[in-house]
Amino acid sequence: MNRASSWQLMTTIMRRDLAVALRRRSDVINPLLFVVIVVTLFPLAVGPGPDILGRIATGVIWVAALLSSLLGSERLFRDDFLDGNLEQMVLSPAPLPLLAFGKVVVHWLLSGLPLVILAPVCALLLKLPFAAWGTLMLTLLVGTPMLSAMTAVGAALTVSLGRGGALLSLLLLPLFIPLLIFAAAAVESTLVGTSAYGQVLLLAGLMLLTLTLAPLAVAAAIRVSVN
Amino acid sequence: MWKWLHPYAKGEATYRLLGLWQPWLTGLALAFVSVGLVWGLFYAPPDYQQGDSYRIIFIHVPSAMFSMGAYTGMAIAALIALVWQIRTAEWAIAAIAPVGATLTFVALFTGAVWGKPMWGTWWEWDARLTSQLILLFLYIGVLALYYAFNDARTGAKAAAILALVGVINVPIIHFSVYWWNSLHQGATITKFEKPSMPPEMLIPLLISIAGFLFLTAALITQRLRNEILKQELHRPWAMAKLGVEANDGV
Amino acid sequence: MSVVIEAKQLTSVRAGRTLFSALSLQLGGGEILHVEGPNGAGKSTLLRIIAGLLQPLEGEVWLFGQPQQDDPELWQRQTLFIGHKPAVKAELTALENLHFQSQLDGAAHVDAWQLLETVGLLGLEDIPAQQLSAGQQRRIALARLWYSQAKLWILDEPFTALDTYGIELLHQRFQRHLEQSGSIILTSHQPLSWSGERLQKIRIEHNDEELVYE
Numbered sequence: 001m002n003r004a005s006s007w008q009l010m011t012t013i014m015r016r017d018l019a020v021a022l023r024r025r026s027d028v029i030n031p032l033l034f035v036v037i038v039v040t041l042f043p044l045a046v047g048p049g050p051d052i053l054g055r056i057a058t059g060v061i062w063v064a065a066l067l068s069s070l071l072g073s074e075r076l077f078r079d080d081f082l083d084g085n086l087e088q089m090v091l092s093p094a095p096l097p098l099l100a101f102g103k104v105v106v107h108w109l110l111s112g113l114p115l116v117i118l119a120p121v122c123a124l125l126l127k128l129p130f131a132a133w134g135t136l137m138l139t140l141l142v143g144t145p146m147l148s149a150m151t152a153v154g155a156a157l158t159v160s161l162g163r164g165g166a167l168l169s170l171l172l173l174p175l176f177i178p179l180l181i182f183a184a185a186a187v188e189s190t191l192v193g194t195s196a197y198g199q200v201l202l203l204a205g206l207m208l209l210t211l212t213l214a215p216l217a218v219a220a221a222i223r224v225s226v227n
Numbered sequence: 228m229w230k231w232l233h234p235y236a237k238g239e240a241t242y243r244l245l246g247l248w249q250p251w252l253t254g255l256a257l258a259f260v261s262v263g264l265v266w267g268l269f270y271a272p273p274d275y276q277q278g279d280s281y282r283i284i285f286i287h288v289p290s291a292m293f294s295m296g297a298y299t300g301m302a303i304a305a306l307i308a309l310v311w312q313i314r315t316a317e318w319a320i321a322a323i324a325p326v327g328a329t330l331t332f333v334a335l336f337t338g339a340v341w342g343k344p345m346w347g348t349w350w351e352w353d354a355r356l357t358s359q360l361i362l363l364f365l366y367i368g369v370l371a372l373y374y375a376f377n378d379a380r381t382g383a384k385a386a387a388i389l390a391l392v393g394v395i396n397v398p399i400i401h402f403s404v405y406w407w408n409s410l411h412q413g414a415t416i417t418k419f420e421k422p423s424m425p426p427e428m429l430i431p432l433l434i435s436i437a438g439f440l441f442l443t444a445a446l447i448t449q450r451l452r453n454e455i456l457k458q459e460l461h462r463p464w465a466m467a468k469l470g471v472e473a474n475d476g477v
Numbered sequence: 478m479s480v481v482i483e484a485k486q487l488t489s490v491r492a493g494r495t496l497f498s499a500l501s502l503q504l505g506g507g508e509i510l511h512v513e514g515p516n517g518a519g520k521s522t523l524l525r526i527i528a529g530l531l532q533p534l535e536g537e538v539w540l541f542g543q544p545q546q547d548d549p550e551l552w553q554r555q556t557l558f559i560g561h562k563p564a565v566k567a568e569l570t571a572l573e574n575l576h577f578q579s580q581l582d583g584a585a586h587v588d589a590w591q592l593l594e595t596v597g598l599l600g601l602e603d604i605p606a607q608q609l610s611a612g613q614q615r616r617i618a619l620a621r622l623w624y625s626q627a628k629l630w631i632l633d634e635p636f637t638a639l640d641t642y643g644i645e646l647l648h649q650r651f652q653r654h655l656e657q658s659g660s661i662i663l664t665s666h667q668p669l670s671w672s673g674e675r676l677q678k679i680r681i682e683h684n685d686e687e688l689v690y691e
Contacts, residue, residue, distance in 0.1 A: 004583030084562025
């Protein structure tokens with residue numbers, strides 16, 4: 001009989017996911033390298049002048065972050081689906097949304113948080129004025145949990161398809177548009193010397209909403225996918 | 228025994244019910260759309276600023292209105308499908324999505340055509356056009372997911388979840404796009420805005436809107452009936468139905 | 478004898494094909510049910526319905542006299558489902574797999590080393606599971622049975638890829654579970670070594686109610 005509390009079950013799944021990720025470091029590192037490489041391509045494509053680069057820097061970094069989150073999304077549920085752990089999650093006495101939330105948190109720790117840390121390098125390469133670095137990192141800090149949560153919804157919906165890549169981008173990218181708009185606008189306001197407070201607060205509100213609702217959608221999608 | 232019959236009866240009952248509405252909806256749609264469009268396109272006075280080119284609103288405005296309305300309807304069907312596990316509601320998603328996507332496309336296309344004389348360009352990053360474009364992506368996503376699975380039931384449930392996620396996001400996207408547009412607005416924005424519309428334009432527009440409402444309902448009804456028939460093909464009533472119709476043809 | 482699990486009038490349709498209709502079964506404590514049938518007849522589907530992973534089109538499953546939706550938590554705590562996917566993490570070693578799995582099953586104080594020895598994997602504990610053979614991976618998955626307190630075991634092809642010794646070991650464990658008045662539902666192409674009143678069999682045949690177009 002299973003007497004473990006829901007909380008223990010969630011943390012066990014999180015620790016196991018971390019242990020697996022440590023064995024497969026390339027899965028964690030490759031999406032980050034992808035961001036750096038995309039950022040490197042832009043000066044080569046549009047010229048290295050600071051006037052152009054500085055203006056598009058925020059947009060480029062955020063678009064690269066969106067695309068890299070799609071790249072890393074397979075890691076969320078694909079292996080669990082193939083080896084049968086997803087079935088066991090559904091049968092677990094812990095509420096499925098809670099377990100899904102735990103997996104989203106681990107995914108964020110391994111994909112979102114490194115991106116926040118990497119942001120200054122990208123900002124440097126793209127000659128983003130130093131004054132806006134802090135805001136850029138703040139938007140990433142608030143925005144990437146949302147990316148992880150929404151990606152989890154898409155990944156859970158397409159996990160049983162086996163060829164979800166292009167479909168996943170079709171499903172998810174339109175939903176990322178508000179995030180992109182507010183994050184870019186926040187950095188923009190800092191650049192023109194006004195406060196980015198409002199936009200960042202708005203992003204934080206959206207993050208709370210997403211983190212509350214997305215695990216429910218992920219759980220529903222997992223139940224459909226293990227059929 | 229009744230429990231065993233219950234789901235069999237449901238598809239059939241819905242099919243019959245929709246069959247009763249179908250001719251009325253089609254008739255009303257034909258009447259209102261033709262009156263609204265003929266009046267609007269030929270008899271309504273030209274606009275003092277835009278001349279005849281404003282007449283595209285008699286198609287653009289109703290299709291834009293119901294493109295959004297159809298998405299809401301689809302999301303309601305999705306909620307019913309997920310909460311009460313009603314299969315007819317799952318099929319309704321497949322019935323509504325292409326109609327909604329077509330309306331969205333018509334709204335986008337007419338918006339672009341209108342933009343050419345107004346802005347001198349086929350595409351302007353206007354808030355309305357941009358959010359219609361995103362709505363089209365959302366529709367395509369639901370449709371793509373619906374048909375991606377080998378098992379139709381799984382596809383329907385996945386699409387239902389996506390439609391619900393989408394409908395929560397639609398207002399947020401809408402708001403963000405309008406806000407973004409107000410940040411970057413050029414000189415072109417206010418040309419669409421009319422302070423008020425004289426009744427000789429407004430009445431044909433309202434008739435046209437009503438016509439599109441009936442047209443949308445008629446199309447969805449017909450598609451849903453087809454979907455029910457297709458999915459229930461192995462049930463005796465559907466076979467009998469098709470058999471009867473085949474005999475009529477001969 | 479108390480009824481542990483009862484399926485009432487189950488009907489399942491997958492991809493437009495009726496797998497079984499109006500299927501009923503009843504299993505008490507200390508009994509084992511062997512679900513037989515050709516490939517693709519719906520054995521796994523039946524097991525997944527009983528485990529609560531799938532919804533039947535018609536019918537209900539009751540555990541301890543309660544329908545499933547009344548108390549899903551009782552269900553999840555009292556049943557153990559091992560499907561044909563072993564739920565073993567390929568990147569983790571046998572020891573780590575046992576360690577995490579026992580915690581997920583809520584089994585406190587499981588001696589993972591002891592378990593490794595029981596299922597005959599001692600000496601292989603440091604090797605990632607992906608480098609082990611299919612039979613060894615299955616042993617990792619089945620090790621859950623040795624600490625499981627669940628009343629009802631639902632096992633899809635548990636003998637697959639096991640060697641003679643492994644099969645013998647599993648039979649012994651089944652015997653003990655039945656003696657403690659547990660119940661087992663399994664599918665297998667192997668004949669079972671039980672006989673008499675403990676063993677029930679049901680057979681799912683291909684249902685050739687194909688759609689007929691004329």
